[in-house]
Amino acid sequence: MSVSTTSDASSLSSILGLCIEDHEVEKANLALIVDRYKESFTSLPQGKGWLGETLYLYQGYWYPSITFISIATVMALQDTFQAKPTDIYLVTQPKSGTTWIKALAFAIVNRTRYNNKCLVTHPLLTINPHDCVPFIENEILRSKPTYMDENSTRLFATHMPYNSLPQSILDSGCRLVYMCRNPKDVLVSMFHFVNKLKGDFSHDVLKLEDAFEKFSKGIGSCYPYWDHVKGYYKASLEHPTRILFLTYENMKMDTANNVKRLADFIGYPFTKEEEDNGVVQEIVSLCSFKSLSDVNKHGKIVSGVPSHAFFREGEVEDWKKHLTKEMTHILDEITKEKFHGLDISF
Numbered sequence: 423m424s425v426s427t428t429s430d431a432s433s434l435s436s437i438l439g440l441c442i443e444d445h446e447v448e449k450a451n452l453a454l455i456v457d458r459y460k461e462s463f464t465s466l467p468q469g470k471g472w473l474g475e476t477l478y479l480y481q482g483y484w485y486p487s488i489t490f491i492s493i494a495t496v497m498a499l500q501d502t503f504q505a506k507p508t509d510i511y512l513v514t515q516p517k518s519g520t521t522w523i524k525a526l527a528f529a530i531v532n533r534t535r536y537n538n539k540c541l542v543t544h545p546l547l548t549i550n551p552h553d554c555v556p557f558i559e560n561e562i563l564r565s566k567p568t569y570m571d572e573n574s575t576r577l578f579a580t581h582m583p584y585n586s587l588p589q590s591i592l593d594s595g596c597r598l599v600y601m602c603r604n605p606k607d608v609l610v611s612m613f614h615f616v617n618k619l620k621g622d623f624s625h626d627v628l629k630l631e632d633a634f635e636k637f638s639k640g641i642g643s644c645y646p647y648w649d650h651v652k653g654y655y656k657a658s659l660e661h662p663t664r665i666l667f668l669t670y671e672n673m674k675m676d677t678a679n680n681v682k683r684l685a686d687f688i689g690y691p692f693t694k695e696e697e698d699n700g701v702v703q704e705i706v707s708l709c710s711f712k713s714l715s716d717v718n719k720h721g722k723i724v725s726g727v728p729s730h731a732f733f734r735e736g737e738v739e740d741w742k743k744h745l746t747k748e749m750t751h752i753l754d755e756i757t758k759e760k761f762h763g764l765d766i767s768f
């Protein structure tokens with residue numbers, strides 16, 4: 423069977439703007455990894471992704487073969503990634519609040535580094551959260567992993583489902599924070615994101631009906647949505663000290679208390695003095711949609727995606743402005759069935 427990686431790769435690279443120089447090494451390393459695992463994934467079931475790319479079904483989830491979130495990187499991570507007990511992993515499905523949780527965790531973990539100095543120097547006032555906290559899917563493509571300081575806590579993100587995580591993450595005893603979001607808002611957010619990327623490179627526009635069909639059938643990078651959420655939810659009940667389960671909606675409703683909860687869980691609790699001095703509120707403001715979207719109006723993140731593409735509305739229930747009654751009904755029914763017996767609400 424032939425792999426359609428070459429044509430997929432060129433169209434998707436242009437959509438994502440992956441041809442920038444900084445990204446050349448990662449592209450070359452991705453090509454090597456794809457080559458190494460080609461034999462293993464070409465015989466898997468195939469589908470078409472939201473950008474028209476080929477997807478492969480692996481361990482119950484769909485992945486493309488040519489972006490850094492790819493079937494080959496998942497396989498390579500499973501074979502080679504070494505977690506440390508002190509690592510912290512921020513886990514999301516795309517469009518569930520990745521950028522926000524990266525910013526919050528980064529600000530919490532590094533607060534003493536920057537707070538003694540002027541707040542103006544804080545990296546989140548100039549750098550996109552995606553460039554502050556790397557995805558492990560991207561890290562393994564770097565010849566020299568970007569992780570800042572060998573001795574400090576390693577803060578990583580991943581979109582990988584629980585059942586596919588590298589064994590070393592499960593065995594190391596490290597902590598994972600999972601953030602999920604209402605599926606209807608995830609669908610709408612992804613729909614706009616894909617069209618933003620396509621629009622920037624004048625590809626055909628994705629129709630909402632097509633996005634809805636793919637989403638509800640569980641087709642898309644790291645989907646099915648529901649299985650991903652369920653996997654981490656159940657794991658968080660089994661391992662409550664290792665996995666914290668958060669929702670975007672709850673974080674929006676009460677950001678300060680969730681920030682404190684997050685800080686406690688990852689081992690960076692706020693002192694009474696910090697609380698009295700308003701440090702929690704400073705972090706909430708620094709990582710707010712308004713602050714981050716203002717900082718990220720221009721430029722691109724390292725992987726080549728425009729920085730502003732990660733900020734649109736930042737609201738709960740924006741889906742109400744987009745989905746038809748029928749779409750809403752179908753998604754609600756699927757969610758009811760898939761989450762039956764689980765205490766997951768948005």
Ligand code: PAP
Binds near residue numbers: 514517520612734
């Ligand atoms: P990613 O997984 O591709 O990194 P992710 O950050 O999860 O994307 O999703 C982007 C969504 O988070 C956008 O939602 P929307 O399309 O419904 O508007 C974006 O606006 C929202 N978002 C980004 N930063 C924040 C923030 N600081 N607070 C709240 N929402 C945010």
